[in-house]
Amino acid sequence: MDGASENPGNLPGVRAGEGEEEEEDVSHLNEGVTLKYSENVEDLLAYLKSHPMFMTKEPTVEDIDNNPLLQGIQALKYDQDNPLEYSEELKEEGNDLFKKKKYREAIVSYSEAIKQVESLPELDHPSKDFLAVLYTNRAAAQYYLGNRRSAMLDATNALKHKPDHLKALQRLCLCFFELEYYEDCIKTCTVALAVSKDGIKIKSWKDDAGKKLKLKQRNERKEQLKQQKIKNVQTAIQSRGVKVKTKWPDESFAPVPSLDTALGVLSWPVTFFYPEYLECDFIESFEESCSFYEQLLMMFDTKAPWDTNDSHTIDNLIVYYEDFTETPPKPVPLERPKIPLKDALTKQQVVDDYHLSYFVLPKNNSKLNELFSSNFSKFKLKFKEKLHSK
Incomplete structure (x- = not known):
């Protein structure tokens, strides 16, 4: 059998019974590439580079x-x-x-x-x-x-x-x-x-x-004691009807209240601001049972070096707290200077931070008191700028 007139396996491109080859239409094999890339040469080149046959480096x-x-x-x-x-x-x-x-x-x-x-x-x-x-x-x-x-x-x-x-x-x-x-x-x-x-x-x-x-277990015990201490302080604050707006801070960078568990007494870090001179004093531990009068008496027993007007004497001072129940917050004077910190906080109800702030002005300067009350936010901003510049 010569096989010239047969096509074993029906090979493409050859008609059965004829010895002539017919060109096969293979355009469909490239249809996807032609339709997708015919108008963009750069995309076609990118496609070819991603094709295994044309890749020049090992694929990742x-x-x-x-x-x-x-x-x-x-x-x-x-x-x-x-x-x-x-x-x-x-x-x-x-x-x-x-x-x-x-x-x-x-x-x-x-x-x-x-x-x-x-x-x-x-x-x-x-x-x-x-x-x-x-x-x-x-x-x-x-x-x-x-x-x-x-x-x-x-x-x-x-x-x-x-x-x-x-x-x-x-x-x-x-x-x-x-x-x-x-x-x-x-x-x-x-x-x-x-x-x-x-x-x-x-x-x-x-x-x-x-x-x-051993080190990890020791640190875990320390952290547990620390968290219990924080919880005890927060519970004591809540029991006094006081809400703190912020979360407990990192104690490495910010002062925080402490609790004498034996006596059940809270002590707070407090900063007193003096708007007349844009000065301030930081009190690390202000016991809640202590009154503002007692605290200021210890501070102004002698004349402050910045008090050039001799206005900050113990009987000529009025203390303001910031009322956060108002929007925006406004300064409110304490009615009695001999009020304990605990009672003042109960009256305030809400404080901004675990570090308390109070503003102290001379009573005999009514003009300054009026200016402070009407421009409270500006005074706070001036204090902020001065503290940041130090």
Whole structure:
């Protein structure tokens, strides 16, 4: 049989019974590219560069995730009849990428290898050991990327398949230590020491974890005491019918109230502002049982160096608080100078901060008092500017 008049398999481009070739219409194969890129040369070039056939550099994990063609090639690459053989190749590929510090790409290879092995109907002992190696290798790649939790989970999975896998135990020790799981680190180090022939490094990790654990527990106890102290102060303030608008501040940067639990007495940090001179005094601890008169008497027992008008004498002072129940807040004079701080706060109801502020003016200067009341916000702004300039 010469075959000149037949077309075995109905090959395209040749009519059955004829020996002449007919040109095949293949325009449909390029239809998507033609329609999409025919009007934009730059987009066409970009498309060609992203095509596997024209790529000039090794694609990254992100390239594969965003390119269906690369995903298809990846799938074909791993679609083999013997999962164990190909998982071994993938492991070697991952190891090579790991040595080149291409940790993300190495994770892709290890992950696919794990997938291949876990697809087996049953896992025998060697397969479990192999899975432990793969998970441990992926844990190392995750670790070097800074993904401590992912590395911890991979090391844990490795130990599920091989509980005495030393490298997995070591990796888990490191992850526990750096994540500040010191108790878990100590327990894991103990297991690793039972497996390791040379446990000097593991023992040092265990000792360091023990020291860190003691320090952490001490700091936790201190923080618990601190939080209880804050709660006690806040509860005492609320019981006096006072609302504070702001949250409890960082005590490293701001003064806060204190509570004498034995006597049940609150003390507040207070700043007295003197609008006549734009001066101020800070009182670190103003006991609530103490009156404004008593506090100011201690302060003005001798003449203030800035009081050039001799206006700030104990019997010539009037104290204003800021009424935050009003919008905008306005200054209100205390009716009696000998009123205790506790009673004044009950009258105020709302304070802006855990650091209290009061304004002190001379009684005999009615013009200044009127100006202060009508231009309260401007006075506050001037004080703010002066304090910030210091």
